[in-house]
Amino acid sequence: GAGVSQSPRYKVTKRGQDVALRCDPISGHVSLYWYRQALGQGPEFLTYFNYEAQQDKSGLPNDRFSAERPEGSISTLTIQRTEQRDSAMYRCASSPSSRPQGVPYFGPGTRLTVL
């Protein structure tokens, strides 16, 4: 079956613009995670959902970052008033388990560049 998909794969935006990153998880997967991965670093947790409920958003850097998963499937990570420091690979992952320890399957990521 299809894996986790993310769109767009690449996004270049100007500082101050808002961006929306989309994640389409594996069908039937309960949990959905957002991670941010800087070049040469490991993934850094941002937030996660069980179904449509946001369980933990402790990793979101500030209130410019928000995420939603309104129908318990597709999720959108929104960054308002982007800054150059927001440039990174944003990875989505999904898991069949509702436990945060469930094994996440990662998508290919969205490379965000803020000019």
Added chain:
Amino acid sequence: QQQVKQSPQSLIVQKGGISIINCAYENTAFDYFPWYQQFPGKGPALLIAIRPDVSEKKEGRFTISFNKSAKQFSLHIMDSQPGDSATYFCAASSGNTPLVFGKGTRLSVIA
């Protein structure tokens, strides 16, 4: 504060040799320790994982060794092959927290 410290940052191994990557953690509540493999342009993929009730887990050429008292765990790749060249991440989590990752080790296996 980095919760999982991984070393080395990069590693070059001859084909057929043993690759060893180490991780250390501080949080004694962690009870799940996976290793992820990431190829260029791809997302990390689960390779092998261990829980602290065992000291070693082996799957094919990949072995995790776990030392609970030292709060360390390591990945051993036996008979390393050029196709194993990738970035490897250790990670850890407790029952109610998502995975935290190490910074990664870039492995190059040369013929």
